[in-house]
Amino acid sequence: MASVNPPRGMRDFLPADKARRERVLAVIRERYRAHGFDEIETPVVEEYSRLHAGIGGDNEKLAYNVLKRGLDADAIRAGADDPAALADLGLRYDLTVPLARFYASHRGELPSVFRSIQIAPVWRAERPQKGRYRQFVQCDIDIIGDGSARAEAELIVATLDTVDALGLDGGSVRVNDRRVLEWMLASFGFTDDEKPGVLITIDKLDKIGPAGVAAELRGRGTTPTAVDAFEAFLTRPQTLEYHPYGERQIRKALPEGAPDEVVGHLVGIGEAVAAARSGDGDVPLVFDPFLVRGMGYYTGTIFELAHPSVDYSLGGGGRYDGMIGRFLGQDVPAVGFSIGFERIVDLIADGDAAAASAIVLVHDRDVPLGELLAIKAGLLADGARVRLEQRTKNLKALLERSAADGYTSFATVTAGAALADLEIKPLA
Template sequence: MRDFLPAEKSRRERVLAVIRERYRAHGFDEIETPVMEDHARLHSGMGGDNEKLAFNVLKRGLAPDDVRAAAEDPAALSDLGLRFDLTVPLARFYATHRAELPTVFRAVQMAPVWRAERPQKGRYRQFIQSDIDIIGDATFRAEAELITATLDTIDALGLSGVSVRINDRRILDALLDHFGFTPEERPGVLITIDKLDKIGPSGVAAELRERGVTPAAVDAFETYLTALQPAGAFTREGIESVLPAGVGADAVSDLLAIAEAVGAGREDVPFEFDPFLVRGMGYYTGTIFELAHPSVGYSLAGGGRYDGMIGRFLGQDVPAVGFSIGFERIVDLLEESAADTSDSVVLVHDKDVPVSELVALKTSFVAEGVRVRLEQRTKNLKALLERAHADGYGRFALVSAGTPRASMELKPLA
């Protein structure tokens, strides 16, 4: 968890403003949900490994005897937890407010989430997520809208060269069935497969054997991984060339339709089929996708379809799909851009200038939409001005007692 000095905070807000504006342009409406959710909801088995990283909140009013009695069951000590993502809260939000929302609801959430991570660059214990979701649309149009809006946002942020990695949980399920993994083994197997890019085929096979899953299935899967070649062109032939015969045909058709729909508006973003893209969350049921950038080894955005989640809260299935920009990763990757300082000024005043004059002068600038800082002149004027420039101010003026604004000279700080 980090502090942010004014200049960095300003930079982060500029990035958030671009993301918010582009998503709004694509018809998404912003909502807000509480930072805490019920413990049972956060630990329902749908959050994958992230459930293990959730910060739990102790029940209020626990007596020492209660704590000792619950020592063998830590979950008995908590009834709430800090959200580890924004999708679980969104599902609860929609189930609560469905009658007040449109049939197809396009939502934006931009807010902090918390995970008990081992901090490192691009991975923090408190971080901002920036999500867009479409609820109520079972067609691939929803995926096409999400990917198009996110690519437009990435463009607006000044990043180029991204590609879309895409897969479908139906293809993964069909592969696991083909190799002989049982339905009960599937969740744990997917968690291990999600580590493929980190530990490689041999590491995945070793971990699967440690899990005690069906040995023959592991052997068949390892043989397949060892012989696997990268998918060719993003065509039916290219995708089917890396899949066993007949596996996931319907899902492949959907992936091709999504790419065609997105490409109708822009042809500069390549799609790449990855049969072992998992996206660790346990709630995904269909299409899953990420944005990759050649300069980094991690994804810049990710999401997928989670048609089964809302039904857990509502009692009936509602189709849903979402895409989340990795805000912290984007901020770290973007080159430092100069802030627009044309509407900001530092008024450096002598010690004897009456406060009433300073307030009146400042008020006149503010009324014109100018950002104003008052600074009393010091012996080291250069250091004062350098600090103001670093804080995002573009101009300054020297103010003496009785100086009319009309005769005040505004000078650039740069």
């Protein structure tokens, strides 16, 4: 028999799971819209050439490609070593590349500073494992057309507000800038050719520590004096005094001589976030000079969402000022922040299934259909959610299943009963 399971790395959702996901998505949409963002929709497929234009980083290697129609066996054999000859479309692997194309297509119809919401599934040919899927939902907000620190601050404030609204207060955002990383590596003596590989190794710092990073760089034949300088910086003596996010914290975390323009941009983000969250005490930002984020299109500020309940990030993003220029021929400033929906939804407490009552009407077989539907219509008019269920021998199992599906109460219906006769009882 053929397998009845979904493809590996993809999932079915039972009604209760689907309802829970939709409740979380509703909160995310509502908070994003409250902050002035507008939702758009793009196709699930994009042109192959666009998805493989060198702007998607490692995700390009994970793209699902769509075979051209009408290819015969000879054409397939001839193109076996050239995917571009076999595919003209592909499933989107993120929402940023489609957004850049969308903006280039509709720029004349959009405001000069465009604040976008995209909430939709994406597909990557990942190796399935716990928490890593081949189909998953991304929740993106982006600001296009604003190159100032205000754009990053708006994204961070909207994201933290959304996380708070979901009951995950206490979140914070780690912040860095790819320009700082580039400057820092150059100051240590790494060559331009070495920098991409060095960044990959730096990204492992939390896992393998300074000694492990230095050993891996030496094992790859990286410039010895640069590795020595970098290791000395990583292991330098440091005081344990606490500094809140700001210029002092940023400069203390970097080698001397960090570029003033970039430091000023980072400080400006913190000042704006502090103004927006003035009643929350310390600004929930942390400067992390070794935050890398692997996407190849980041050109400036990068950030990741952290929460004390887990040891992994719950989202991230950054500035990608060069991407839209690939389509328009001129650069347009752009920055985005994506919430990791699949990770966040697992942390959200169930809470109330619905604001209105949800009632199961358990009826005998002989109750006339017209009577049932009249009672149901009356409850619906009062704003309730209503399900009809014919009484079974195992009433307890029926009610337990209804509770699992989000229903909060039940009533039994006999022939001749009316809405006023119902005795509504809680399911719990």
